[in-house]
Amino acid sequence: MQMLYDSDSFVVVHMLPDADRSGATDDTPQPPQLVRHGFEIVDKRSGKEVYLDGSWAELFQQQILAWQLNTPTQEEVEDTLDGYIGLAQNPVVVH
Template identity: 70%
Template sequence: MQMLYDSESFVVLHLRPDMEDEETAGTAEKNAIPQLPRHGFEIVDKRSGKEVYLDGSWAELFQKQILAWQQDAPTEEEVEDTLDRYAGLAQQPVIVH
């Protein structure tokens, strides 16, 4: 897990299976069903207390947005506006463990 963005309104995390620590990777059962490694992004809207997890084609679309931001550094307002559009998808309340 890698934090990509943190502001008063949003947190964006990149979740990648290849970032799994070695201890966890060594404890997998031999008979476990193999799964395709997939990455995703979690966007937390701090204002509403909800989060959305983007994977599959949504994650690919968001990855393209991040690459565009790296090429042309956006203002904080532009980033927040984009995240606000994704936050409209958020239905899952954030639960602190």
Template identity: 40%
Template sequence: MHMLYNSDSFIVVQFDVPTAEPQIVPAGPQLNREGFEIVDKFARKEIFIEGALAESFQQGVQALIDEGQPSEDELDAFIERYAVMGQQPVVMH
């Protein structure tokens, strides 16, 4: 788990969790469950994205970085497009 981004509006955490069961893949690496958790601080909701959606998110962030030094407002606007899908309320443990 790695915190990638923390602004006044959002937190983005990257997860790279090995699967619980060993995978039988000839000469292949252990499969992992990778994804991103996005927390909307104002809406107090979160979403975990993985697979193609997580890949799209990662590519979008990389494109912003490749264009230059994105501002917090630019990053927040991009993250918001994914955060609006969040339905899980944030609960303190």
């Protein structure tokens, strides 16, 4: 897990796949697992979050790469994140 962005309005976390999830202590073969990554975007204002994976994560990754090339303002970043929050259906729950 890697924190990418944190402001008064949003938090963005990149969820990285574990390199070794087998946990086996013997030579028993483990079934293959799909290695995926995703992004969690939390809207602190509304208390909702959205998790992007698959094609949504790939699109968001392209946005991040574009931001690295053309450093955006905080307003531009938050306008983009606000567009993704339209997908949010889950309230943030603290465990």
